[in-house]
Amino acid sequence: MKNSRPSETGFGFALPPEVEGLRRRVRAFVDAHVLPVEADRTTWDEHDNIRLDVLEPLRAKARTDGLWAPQTPVALGGMGLSVVARAVMYEEANRSIFGPVVFNCAAPDDGNMDVLARLASPAQQDEWLAPIVEGRVRSAFVMTEPAPGGGSDPGMIRTLAERHGDVWRVSGHKWFITGAGEAAHFILIARTDPNPDESRKHLTAFLFHKDQPGWEIVRRIPIMGPEEHGGHCELRFDGLEIPEANRLLGIGDGLKVTQVRLGTARLTHCMRWLGLAKRAMGIAQDYIDSRTGFGVRLADRESVKLMLGGLAHDIEIGRLLTMHAAWKLDQGDFARKEVSMAKLHVADTLHKAADTAIQLCGARGYSKDTILEWIYRYARQARLVDGASEVHGMVLADAYARERDDFWRWGA
Incomplete structure (x- = not known):
């Protein structure tokens, strides 16, 4: 925020002109294009979200207007906004229940794009991040497990990835994985050290594609709703093989x-x-x-x-x-x-x-x-x-x- 550091005149809370301009642009877009769609219940799907065939023209319009993937650096196809600027944009975007997904800043894709832009290698970004930024695929973050596995405490994660040469073989059970039913790209957190010490280096992150064998969606878990596209799913892993090249960061860097x-x-x-x-x-x-x-x-x-x-x-x-x-x-x-x-x-x-x-x-x-x-x-x-x-x-x-x-x- 402009003038957000202490000075002789105290704190300032004015937005920089470019961020205020962005706020106005997002507000105008939501008013003109998103709220009218939201008001028409025939545009909703059976899970109280926007129908995908209705969503795509709005996303195309957002891309044309330069209001797309605000969390991703410009060099990787996004707007490259600071976190402060995102706070301004996202608040305006969610004046409509459909706003964030139109601008490609809805969960879980929003967080997945952010972490891949910050941590993935250039080759991994080309393969795994670019299609999400472009809106060609959706993604999911696979961490939460049924008891006695990990929930709020990732240290309890039990899903195991065992190394066999240049391949990691995964077995385990996850649930409440948001967006999994529509996702093509997945970030998986699994245990790679069955006997961790106090360093908490027993978890590793991996990338996998929906078409790889060795895993399945057991069910889309019914919830109070409404639901994100792809719902909240229960997954089971039974021998999913992930190449070493698709490990995200180092072994033990999952946390x-x-x-x-x-x-x-x-x-x-x-x-x-x-x-x-x-x-x-x-x-x-x-x-x-x-x-x-x-x-x-x-x-x-x-x-x-x-x-x-x-x-x-x-x-x-x-x-x-x-x-x-x-x-x-x-x-x-x-x-x-x-x-x-x-x-x-x-x-x-x-x-x-x-x-x-x-x-x-x-x-x-x-x-x-x-x-x-x-x-x-x-x-x-x-x-x-x-x-x-x-x-x-x-x-x-x-x-x-x-x-x-x-x-x-x-x-x-």
């Missing part, structure tokens, strides 16, 4: 891959969720402005003002937490506690926004006449995905135990 990917990915969730929270509040405000009960406009009732005032307050706190974490990531900091603070607060705020808006809109909010019920169902996952809220609370408690008053220091 590093997860940390690099999930740090920014958790924050991009917050960016998008803030857009949805603001949309929910806007729908509520439009309704109470025109709805009258017992001779009084709902918008004029003190109780209603208190509800929306509190919600506006929470959304703005979420924006500040998110932008601070984004700024720290741009400075090269891992921003672990800042990302955890944003994730905790924004996840709760998204649920509060949907719940408050439904309450104020009454039966209309509970119906499918608005997208509030969609946002409400979607919001419940926010406190679970990419680390449950309780895990992020423990991260903050541990950080405070180490840092004490330095927990609140200014600067990077």
